[in-house]
Amino acid sequence: MKELIGRPGSVSGLLLRIGQFSCASIAISVMVTTAGFATFTAFCYLIASMGLQLLWSLGLACLDIYALWKKRDLQNPILVSLFVVGDWVTATLSLAAASSCAGLTVLFSRDLHFCTGEYHLPCINYKFAVAFAFVTWGLTAISSHVMFWILLASV
């Protein structure tokens, strides 16, 4: 259990956090640079949710770097409990944000045909941001499960 891939304070854990941080950053950047995103509540929620994910992953990546540098063990039950709750909350919020934006993107492109014709919304940007939000959720779900496994093995 001590050698589980993605555990806190390991190189694989750090890479997982960097992946979450990068994907969340790309999703935010793409959405923010898309004209008129602020008209839609779901797209603003995506930015808020990915922003929270970004801060959380950045914080844990810094903690992983510190643990690797000082050769500290981060696998104590109190810290891991905090990681489990944080990962579960951010994963749930990320999935909700990605899904609501995916719902809007499908509505614009397939149901209302707002991506072409009169409105000509930049749907390719929405799709790109949504795809990266889903990848962020996937990586956070992996972290969440690894942490839960470590917690239950330690109690």
Next chain:
Amino acid sequence: MKELIGRPGSVSGLLLRIGQFSCASIAISVMVTTAGFATFTAFCYLIASMGLQLLWSLGLACLDIYALWKKRDLQNPILVSLFVVGDWVTATLSLAAASSCAGLTVLFSRDLHFCTGEYHLPCINYKFAVAFAFVTWGLTAISSHVMFWILLASV
């Protein structure tokens, strides 16, 4: 661990499954009886996702009734592994469906004002169905965590 609330083959487990089944049924009924729901892909996906949830919860409720009636113990690792995977998949699909429909409902009611005026969409029905879909997800997330806990205690 054997006395955990919501465990398979117990009265609390059966009540949890009946709750999931009832909420999913209400979400489907409200959406199906709303005129023009089939125009929107996300609302069709909600019906599909809640339909899957309904079948899953009904199946497990029948298994709970059988276990209570015959006084059988359902807590063997293979069965519980199946319940964990099934609950996790249905919970994820339910949250995705509820969130995408919530995104559309907010878009219609707040961003585009389609609930009043020319279009006059039945947004109160959409809100009702989305609320029950979120309750279904909540109850399934509880089941999923209880099952995961039982599985890890049994290995």
